[in-house]
Amino acid sequence: MKSYIVGNWKMNFTVGESSVYLHKLSARIHAYRDIEVVVAPSLVALQPLSLQIDRKKLRLAAQTANPRDFGAYTGEVSAAQLRGIVDYCIIGHSERRQLFHESDKFIRAAVAATLRNQIKPILCVGETETERTFGETFDVLRDQVLGGLSEVSAEELEKVIIAYEPVWAISTTSGASMASPDDIAEAVKFIRRIIADAYGKEISKSIAVLYGGSVNPDNAGAYLTIPGVNGLLVGGASLIADQFVDIIETAKKVKS
Numbered sequence: 001m002k003s004y005i006v007g008n009w010k011m012n013f014t015v016g017e018s019s020v021y022l023h024k025l026s027a028r029i030h031a032y033r034d035i036e037v038v039v040a041p042s043l044v045a046l047q048p049l050s051l052q053i054d055r056k057k058l059r060l061a062a063q064t065a066n067p068r069d070f071g072a073y074t075g076e077v078s079a080a081q082l083r084g085i086v087d088y089c090i091i092g093h094s095e096r097r098q099l100f101h102e103s104d105k106f107i108r109a110a111v112a113a114t115l116r117n118q119i120k121p122i123l124c125v126g127e128t129e130t131e132r133t134f135g136e137t138f139d140v141l142r143d144q145v146l147g148g149l150s151e152v153s154a155e156e157l158e159k160v161i162i163a164y165e166p167v168w169a170i171s172t173t174s175g176a177s178m179a180s181p182d183d184i185a186e187a188v189k190f191i192r193r194i195i196a197d198a199y200g201k202e203i204s205k206s207i208a209v210l211y212g213g214s215v216n217p218d219n220a221g222a223y224l225t226i227p228g229v230n231g232l233l234v235g236g237a238s239l240i241a242d243q244f245v246d247i248i249e250t251a252k253k254v255k256s
């Protein structure tokens, strides 16, 4: 199965800076048959970058999308408008859920809208620190995975990527809040089990499940070798070319 290294740039870089960074990145990586490198720049940069990008090396993702196609939704951008510009779209990132109040209903509809518009959703799921403390991790994962996928047919499921991102492990530099490989292995196994129960064993084995949360060049190898993990969703380290390239090279080594 392919591995995915996805860089979420969040609200960083101007359009010009995004273009320069992408150019630099592209010059430093190769076209890998077994690794899909994806970057998620901010919305304003997507269209110009879609004209610049070498799709053999890199693919573009949006960071969110409105599930409605068109209409009176001031400030929003829909999956229908992103069609042809991006190949992927991050849906349900914890920052979208927490800071912008994206509901389960919105996320479910956004997953369906991306698929309807030939865009592969990267559905983010993960428990908060409080939910973890109260022993609710598996309940949260079940609700977010089954909720996010509830409008997805078994045939469409192979186009979906799930990213397990424990919210407490995102953007942390404290060793104490890094997710351990055992924690991640257990969560990923559980995600595959609920997909198996809902859609069957075959698809649960073939769906890509990524890990995200403070990934850097030093820990990428350990995270990439966790059974059931097919790649990484990288925030902070994806903004530094040297680090992101290192992570991609680590993925290449793990693959070979």
Ligand code: PEP
Binding pocket: 008, 165, 169, 170, 171, 172, 212, 213, 214, 215, 233, 234, 235, 236, 237
């Ligand atoms: C993220 O926000 O998706 C993320 C994984 O960020 P970081 O790598 O900075 O923890």
